Amino acid sequence: MDLKASNQALLRKSGYKATPARLAILDILAKAKKPKSIEKIRENLDSRKIQADQATVYRTLNALKNRGIVSQIDLQHNHAHFELSQPENHHHHIVCCSCGRIEDVSGLQIEKLTKQILKKSPAFAAIKSHAFEFFGVCKNCQKKSGSKSAYCEIGT
Template identity: 35%
Template sequence: MYEKIIKEKGLSLTKKRVDILRTLDINKKPLMIDDIKKKVKTKMDTSTIYRSLKVLVDSGLVYQTDFREGVSYFEFHGENGHHHHIICTTCKKRESIDICMDKAFPSLEKKTGYKITNHIFEIFGLCKTCLK
């Protein structure tokens, strides 16, 4: 299954990549490098995790996000699972939101000549509690 997904993106199929993708999919929430390193089945070097994720992110399979906590987070968004977040800059709490700009992408591709593969969209602010 993950094998198929990776192949379809034209990436080389490696056990580590499958392992990482499965780990992200099973956990259903943003994981940081250290989480992934602990949860993955195969023992793998940290630099391998970084490099594998870079490939998966560039291809659009994995969503990378920066919650401004000093570490990056990664998620696998399966069918219809694509979403973004709103994050409190004070308490770091975050929630999923369901607005996105996808609809504008086809015309943007036409205008720029780019083939769009991925995007980041995150909103920062103060949550109800921290506003007080």
């Protein structure tokens, strides 16, 4: 099954019509090597000559997020990025706070940490989700700054 047919089936299974905008958004996220901002998704839609205003893109992403099809990552300064959900390949992200470069980080021992958290929080029976964000300075930005400890301002 090709990507378009797979996305059509995914949308129908989730109770959504396979509109050109929805199919294109899923295609953009499926082909992305890193999480995409709404602005970048809109730019990509525009380049494909698919009309969808920012509100439509946001509503579509929110609906897909609520169905577990996409994940929202709030990386910095409340600037949301989106990617396809990958339950079989759970990962986190590290972000360069200078240039915005994003890389996936996997292989962390989250299960161990989850057990420790539940042990120290007796009022809770289970953890259903979590989010870890790592911020730093990539090697390129560190080299450009000429300093071993390049400045990194983290949004609150």
